[in-house]
Amino acid sequence: MPSEQRLHPVTLLFDIVKHLRAFALPALLLWFGASSGGPDGRFSRLPTGWESWLLLLLVPAVAASVVRYLTFRLQYVGRELVIRSGLLFRNERHVPFARIQNLDAIQNAFHRLLGVVEIRVQTGGGTGDEARLSVVPREAFDEMRRRVFEGRSGAPAAVVGDDFVPERPAPTARTLLHLPLREVLLCGFLENKGLVVIGAAYGFAWESGVLNGFWSRLFGAETYGGGLFRDLVGGVIEGQGLPFVAAAAAVAGLTAALLLVRVVSMVWALVRLYDFRLTRVEEDLRVEFGLFTRVAATIPLRRVQTITIRQGPLHRWLARASVRVETAGGAGADAGNLRDREWLAPLIRLSALPALLDQVVPGLDMNAVTWQPVHPRAFRRAVRPGLLIAGLVTFVWAVTLGWSAVPMLVISLTWAVISARQYVRHLRWAEHDEGVLIRSGWIWKHVTLARANKIQAVSFRQSPFDRRLAMGRVRVDTAGAGVASHRVDIPYLDRTVAAQLADRLAVQAASTEFRW
Amino acid sequence: METQPPDALADGEPRALDPRSIQVERLGGWIFTAIVGAILLVALGIVVLTADGMPAWLRRLLPFVWLVVTILLAWHAHRWPVLAYRHTSYRVDALGIEIRRGVFWRAAIHVPRSRVQHTDVSQGPLERRYGLGTFVIYTAGTDHAKVELSGLEHGVALRLREHFLPSGDADAV
Numbered sequence: 001m002p003s004e005q006r007l008h009p010v011t012l013l014f015d016i017v018k019h020l021r022a023f024a025l026p027a028l029l030l031w032f033g034a035s036s037g038g039p040d041g042r043f044s045r046l047p048t049g050w051e052s053w054l055l056l057l058l059v060p061a062v063a064a065s066v067v068r069y070l071t072f073r074l075q076y077v078g079r080e081l082v083i084r085s086g087l088l089f090r091n092e093r094h095v096p097f098a099r100i101q102n103l104d105a106i107q108n109a110f111h112r113l114l115g116v117v118e119i120r121v122q123t124g125g126g127t128g129d130e131a132r133l134s135v136v137p138r139e140a141f142d143e144m145r146r147r148v149f150e151g152r153s154g155a156p157a158a159v160v161g162d163d164f165v166p167e168r169p170a171p172t173a174r175t176l177l178h179l180p181l182r183e184v185l186l187c188g189f190l191e192n193k194g195l196v197v198i199g200a201a202y203g204f205a206w207e208s209g210v211l212n213g214f215w216s217r218l219f220g221a222e223t224y225g226g227g228l229f230r231d232l233v234g235g236v237i238e239g240q241g242l243p244f245v246a247a248a249a250a251v252a253g254l255t256a257a258l259l260l261v262r263v264v265s266m267v268w269a270l271v272r273l274y275d276f277r278l279t280r281v282e283e284d285l286r287v288e289f290g291l292f293t294r295v296a297a298t299i300p301l302r303r304v305q306t307i308t309i310r311q312g313p314l315h316r317w318l319a320r321a322s323v324r325v326e327t328a329g330g331a332g333a334d335a336g337n338l339r340d341r342e343w344l345a346p347l348i349r350l351s352a353l354p355a356l357l358d359q360v361v362p363g364l365d366m367n368a369v370t371w372q373p374v375h376p377r378a379f380r381r382a383v384r385p386g387l388l389i390a391g392l393v394t395f396v397w398a399v400t401l402g403w404s405a406v407p408m409l410v411i412s413l414t415w416a417v418i419s420a421r422q423y424v425r426h427l428r429w430a431e432h433d434e435g436v437l438i439r440s441g442w443i444w445k446h447v448t449l450a451r452a453n454k455i456q457a458v459s460f461r462q463s464p465f466d467r468r469l470a471m472g473r474v475r476v477d478t479a480g481a482g483v484a485s486h487r488v489d490i491p492y493l494d495r496t497v498a499a500q501l502a503d504r505l506a507v508q509a510a511s512t513e514f515r516w
Numbered sequence: 517m518e519t520q521p522p523d524a525l526a527d528g529e530p531r532a533l534d535p536r537s538i539q540v541e542r543l544g545g546w547i548f549t550a551i552v553g554a555i556l557l558v559a560l561g562i563v564v565l566t567a568d569g570m571p572a573w574l575r576r577l578l579p580f581v582w583l584v585v586t587i588l589l590a591w592h593a594h595r596w597p598v599l600a601y602r603h604t605s606y607r608v609d610a611l612g613i614e615i616r617r618g619v620f621w622r623a624a625i626h627v628p629r630s631r632v633q634h635t636d637v638s639q640g641p642l643e644r645r646y647g648l649g650t651f652v653i654y655t656a657g658t659d660h661a662k663v664e665l666s667g668l669e670h671g672v673a674l675r676l677r678e679h680f681l682p683s684g685d686a687d688a689v
Contacts, residue, residue: 328656456631456657460624467622477657502626510611510628 005074008116008137015065015134019058027054074133074140076147081121083131095130097148099123101303101328105141108293117141117296145298149284173286176359177345177352179276187322187347188269190314194261197268273346280359285344299342303327305454305478307344307360308486309353309447316445319350325360328479361449364434371428371439378424378492381469386416429490436476436505438488450476450488455509460502462495472498476505523679525672528609530616536646537667538597543642545593553586606665608679613653615665627663631655635680637673649673653680 031054067087075082081095105117119133119141133140179187274291285299306326315321323345345356357364375381390412398405422442430437435451457477466472472495476488493501525531560582564575596619604617612628636652643649649670653663668676 455628456655457628457660457663458626459660460626462618462622464620475659477655477660479656479658481658499624502624506614506626506628507611509626510630512630 005136005140007069007072007133008114008135008140009069010114010116011069011135012065014110015069016062019061019065023058023061030054074136081131081144081148083133093131095121095123100130100148101300103145103148103298105296106293107138107290107296111135112294119144141296149282149298149300173279173281175277175279176285176356177276177278177348179273179347181270181274183347184269184273184276185266186318186320187273188266189262190312190318190320190347191269191322192262192265193268194263194265197264198261269346276346278344285360287343299325299327299344301360304360304451305480306448306450306485306488307357308449309366310486311445313443320347321350321353322346323348323353323356326478326480326482326485361434361451364432364449366447369430369432369437371430371437374424374427374429374490374492375469375471375494375497377469378427378471379421381465381471381492382424383417383420384465386420387413390416424492427490427492429493431501431504436488436501438486438490440486446486448486448488450478452505452508453512454478455505458502458505458509460499466495470495474498474502474505523608523675525675526608526610526679528607530605530607532605533601533667534648534669534672535601536669537648538601540642540646540648540667541597541600542594545597546590549586549589549593552589553582556582556585601667604667608676613676613680615663625660625663627653627655627660629680631657632680635677637670637677639670643670651676 068085071085071087073084075084077094079097081097081100083091083093083095085091100121100123102120102122104120104122106120107117111117115138116135117138117140118135119131120129121131121133123130271291273289276289277287279286279288283301285301287295287297287299289295304325305328307323308325309321309323311321322343324343326342344360348356354366357366390409393412394405394409397408419442423440426440426442426445428439430439432449433452435449435453435455437447437449439445439447455476456479459475459477460472461475462472471492473489473491473493475490478488481487490498490501560578564570564578599619600617603619603622604615606616607614610629612626612631614624614626616622616624633654633656635654636650638650638652639648640650643666647670648666649668649672650664650666651668651673652665655661655663665673665676
């Protein structure tokens with residue numbers, strides 16, 4: 001029984017506000033530019049009151065919104081989502097339920113006030129959202145979620161020609177993780193997003209010209225923009241000795257800045273991750289978080305491609321970790337939102353970790369995994385690039401600045417050796433029935449599992465340096481891996497070990513069909 | 517897989533590309549060399565004619581630099597395809613395909629048959645003249661979303677495509 005749905009009428013309101021917002025900044029800049037031109041400026045010949053005519057530029061965008069609103073139709077036909085839109089250019093899009101990887105609902109404060117949500121439908125293909133429904137009533141999202149994900153657990157993925165979706169009682173949700181306020185703040189403290197937020201804010205302020213004169217008003221003309229620190233470094237380099245007071249001020253300033261960054265990070269966490277809740281409903285994981293903008297994401301368990309556990313030094317001290325998964329939907333698109341959506345647990349106690357992992361990947365017991373080290377001579381191979389870079393940097397330094405490069409050489413060489421040794425010492429890999437695991441990093445530790453039935457391709461690679469030392473690396477390709485994500489890419493393996501591992505993984509991947 | 521007899525190609529033996537692919541690669545390389553050489557020559561002419569303050573030795577040296585660069589490019593265009601051909605092979609069995617390539621940086625890429633989303637066989641103008649084709653596999657992966665194997669005989673590429681037709685509507689993502 002195909003039922004037809006339309007967008008919620010407030011869609012128009014949101015669209016117009018969106019256009020106005022996009023329009024406001026350029027219009028303001030233009031206006032300021034024109035008025036600062038003075039009475040003899042470039043715009044003086046225009047009739048007075050020309051500014052209001054700028055609003056005419058909004059008309060096409062608003063008209064497009066109205067057309068979209070009036071023509072948009074959503075239908076459930078069989079096991080497909082059918083979306084029609086367009087007046088002149090008619091567009092009909094069929095999205096089979098089985099192809100839908102994720103279904104996200106985004107609800108900011110205004111959305112919540114009006115009881116509507118923005119829905120994003122993601123499929124495996126492409127980089128963006130397959131469909132974006134902005135905005136629909138909250139109930140429509142619940143209905144879509146029910147229809148799309150219903151009957152997936154037992155039935156095969158593609159059921160064709162089944163026109164009737166039976167009404168089932170709402171399945172029970174089991175809470176796997178809930179972050180109280182304290183943990184959310186702690187998460188912000190540990191994640192240290194502050195620098196990103198401050199950087200973005202600074203960039204925005206600089207772009208919009210708010211900062212002009214801000215620094216000079218704050219510090220006076222002499223200490224303009226970090227000059228103090230620069231003078232200090234310059235003084236040390238030129239061998240004038242350390243001015244004690246200035247050094248103390250610099251250290252205090254630096255400490256204060258670091259603290260400020262952490263505090264901003266905690267505020268970020270509060271806004272972004274407030275009331276973080278992970279629940280399991282049948283075979284789906286549902287994540288909800290956010291203070292102003294509530295995000296409700298659904299991650300079908302069978303769509304989980306990789307799972308990564310991450311621990312920084314403070315995490316280890318506090319016996320915490322963070323867990324994220326990667327899904328195939330919309331790889332690389334809208335990075336900020338997606339990355340947060342795939343956070344299964346921004347912060348979790350180590351004692352609770354096994355239970356969570358068991359929910360996502362049944363049968364995965366991290367304690368039972370037999371980790372294998374890399375090649376015994378891996379250090380020799382790993383240390384070389386570091387030494388080379390240290391040498392080059394020192395050389396450039398020595399040419400441009402002179403003999404002060406010598407202590408720099410000592411420091412950078414020591415660091416290269418220590419970091420390579422620690423990196424190799426902590427590098428481990430393991431095979432498991434569920435897939436292949438890699439553990440790497442010594443300050444920030446990452447453990448990643450790529451599930452065998454999600455491995456898309458396996459490659460065995462050798463660089464000329466690898467070949468000289470009879471080594472090789474094995475890289476596992478999965479869907480939806482981001483640029484910055486921790487991949488299963490095991491370097492410095494013995495050549496035969498690597499070749500055999502690649503063969504075994506390829507066979508393991510080939511022999512696991514889609515299991516659900 | 518059950519609906520068709522396994523292709524004779526799928527025997528798990530490593531195979532080389534069609535030797536004619538060397539010629540195709542060389543032609544491509546020569547065309548590239550000719551274009552780059554011509555562009556550099558024009559740039560050289562402009563520089564020599566317009567830059568007045570240039571020392572005389574540099575003015576005399578530049579044509580030699582151009583000659584050396586062009587000869588190196590031509591030599592590379594002539595030599596490289598043979599090396600690349602020698603280091604490229606593929607192996608097809610019932611489970612999937614393994615492609616080996618790379619002269620200095622070597623890679624062996626395994627793509628399981630069940631992960632193939634769809635395939636292409638394409639032919640460029642040069643390939644068409646020599647009866648060659650390129651077999652392209654698309655997966656849902658990230659690095660290997662598109663795996664190309666060029667320099668196959670066109671018929672072989674078509675047979676590979678037949679072999680890698682999806683065996684069911686199972687969703688490999």
